[in-house]
Amino acid sequence: YSKIATEGEMQAELTSPPMVPKPIGGRAATKLKVSMEIKEQEGTMADGVKYTYWTFGGSVPGSFIRTRVGDEVEFHLKNHPDNKLPHNIDLHAVTGPGGGATSSLVAPGHEKVFSFKVINPGLYVYHCATAPVGMHIANGMYGLILVEPEGGLPPVDKEYYIMQGDFYTQGEYGAKGLQSFDMNKAIKETPDYVVFNGKVGSLTNGNELTAKVGETVRLFVGNGGPNLVSSFHVIGEIFDNVHVEGGNLVNKNVQTTLIPAGGSSIVDFKVETAGNFIIVDHSIFRAFNKGALGILKVEGEENKKIYSGTIQEGIYLPEGGTIQKMPVSSTAKEVVPNRTLAEKIKTGKDIFGTTCFACHQSEGQGIPNAFPPLAKSDYLNTDSKRAIKTILNGLSGEITVNGKKFNNVMPSQNLSDDEIANVLTYIYSSWGNNKTEITPQMVKTLR
Numbered sequence: 001y002s003k004i005a006t007e008g009e010m011q012a013e014l015t016s017p018p019m020v021p022k023p024i025g026g027r028a029a030t031k032l033k034v035s036m037e038i039k040e041q042e043g044t045m046a047d048g049v050k051y052t053y054w055t056f057g058g059s060v061p062g063s064f065i066r067t068r069v070g071d072e073v074e075f076h077l078k079n080h081p082d083n084k085l086p087h088n089i090d091l092h093a094v095t096g097p098g099g100g101a102t103s104s105l106v107a108p109g110h111e112k113v114f115s116f117k118v119i120n121p122g123l124y125v126y127h128c129a130t131a132p133v134g135m136h137i138a139n140g141m142y143g144l145i146l147v148e149p150e151g152g153l154p155p156v157d158k159e160y161y162i163m164q165g166d167f168y169t170q171g172e173y174g175a176k177g178l179q180s181f182d183m184n185k186a187i188k189e190t191p192d193y194v195v196f197n198g199k200v201g202s203l204t205n206g207n208e209l210t211a212k213v214g215e216t217v218r219l220f221v222g223n224g225g226p227n228l229v230s231s232f233h234v235i236g237e238i239f240d241n242v243h244v245e246g247g248n249l250v251n252k253n254v255q256t257t258l259i260p261a262g263g264s265s266i267v268d269f270k271v272e273t274a275g276n277f278i279i280v281d282h283s284i285f286r287a288f289n290k291g292a293l294g295i296l297k298v299e300g301e302e303n304k305k306i307y308s309g310t311i312q313e314g315i316y317l318p319e320g321g322t323i324q325k326m327p328v329s330s331t332a333k334e335v336v337p338n339r340t341l342a343e344k345i346k347t348g349k350d351i352f353g354t355t356c357f358a359c360h361q362s363e364g365q366g367i368p369n370a371f372p373p374l375a376k377s378d379y380l381n382t383d384s385k386r387a388i389k390t391i392l393n394g395l396s397g398e399i400t401v402n403g404k405k406f407n408n409v410m411p412s413q414n415l416s417d418d419e420i421a422n423v424l425t426y427i428y429s430s431w432g433n434n435k436t437e438i439t440p441q442m443v444k445t446l447r
């Protein structure tokens with residue numbers, strides 16, 4: 001952190017993983033400015049495998065934020081102008097509705113500022129909470145914010161930042177090329193990748209964490225999920241201290257610590273002897289076949305009093321992807337109740353309020369240059385089949401709505417025939433549109 005222009009406030013130092021900012025628990029509470037920019041960017045998931053990550057600050061997990069109890073945080077959240085989607089941030093360290101999410105919803109090219117006071121010490125997850133929430137988290141939108149207790153945590157020699165996440169790709173583990181997000185796998189909780197710090201190999205192959213014999217090491221470990229709970233373990237080490245679930249309770253002499261999705265743990269231990277210590281999720285197929293494997297490389301003298309077995313190089317190496325064949329689910333027969341027009345409009349309104357409003361806004365007014373209006377939309381009113389297809393398949397490329405050009409991406413929406421019929425019937429019946437009634441049968445024909 002460093003002093004900036006205004007007296008009495010500080011700019012927070014932010015770091016990308018596996019690094020953490022310097023300890024600050026020793027200083028007095030202050031007004032702390034955090035400036036973070038959301039970037040949607042292509043990155044590498046594994047050798048030859050690309051993925052479009054959505055990031056807080058350009059890394060997965062997002063920038064590490066270090067505060068101390070009593071700090072008043074002024075959070076500046078920017079959404080890069082090249083991004084396609086609106087985003088926000090829910091920080092578990094915030095006491096207040098939505099953890100900041102409602103005040104921080106920000107469209108591409110804009111900035112939102114909101115403030116909160118950190119009153120509970122601990123290690124907290126933050127994440128995007130814009131619909132579809134699971135998709136935003138699955139694409140990498142999570143990170144950690146530490147609230148140090150007064151006086152700070154006990155000093156150690158090395159501190160690192162690790163965060164687990166599960167990823168769902170169209171292709172199976174290792175399938176080459178740019179892989180897109182697979183919503184069906186995400187709903188079924190069958191990830192192709194389970195990784196530390198956003199990719200296979202983030203902590204191996206030259207990216208190992210390092211320490212010297214005799215040093216104490218603290219790991220700030222988070223789990224972004226979106227789905228899986230982590231059984232965090234370092235092979236050949238025993239955690240001396242574990243801040244259970246990132247809180248105040250310290251457990252001693254722990255082999256494996258559970259880290260819930262949306263939760264954390266602070267572990268520390270002294271490294272007594274040299275060698276490679278393998279960091280895993282002990283749900284072990286994830287480590288050897290899906291990527292959740294890192295290395296802490298300890299250099300120095302072997303300590304024969306502690307360990308005198310042979311040290312074999314190459315034990316515990318990643319084994320690559322198991323070929324998963326998930327059964328193709330037969331399209332469940334949809335029960336389409338007989339609803340009155342008023343009932344359809346009412347359910348359609350609920351769907352709009354959870355699924356579409358984040359982009360098209362609550363009164364269908366859209367956002368200039370980013371999301372077209374659905375209110376009095378000529379594009380919508382001239383072609384209802386095209387509207388149905390837009391929701392089924394998504395839409396990209398240049399379109400003109402009410403004389404204004406849009407060139408953006410709408411993801412396909414994972415809704416049933418009945419739901420699409422209802423939401424469109426609601427939209428057509430609202431905001432000056434032409435009152436077309438859409439039936440599930442019309443959607444089914446186009447699916």
Ligand code: HEM
Binds near residue numbers: 352360370
């Ligand atoms: C375009 C409906 C969800 C982003 C459209 C259009 C319709 C529509 C009818 C055609 C243009 C118009 O008539 O104004 C819906 C419905 C949704 C939904 C019913 C919910 C079920 C979303 C979401 C996003 C989004 C969640 C953002 C993540 C867009 C964009 C376009 C568009 C960017 C223009 C695409 C282009 O430039 O080619 N939407 N939408 N929509 N929608 Fe949605």
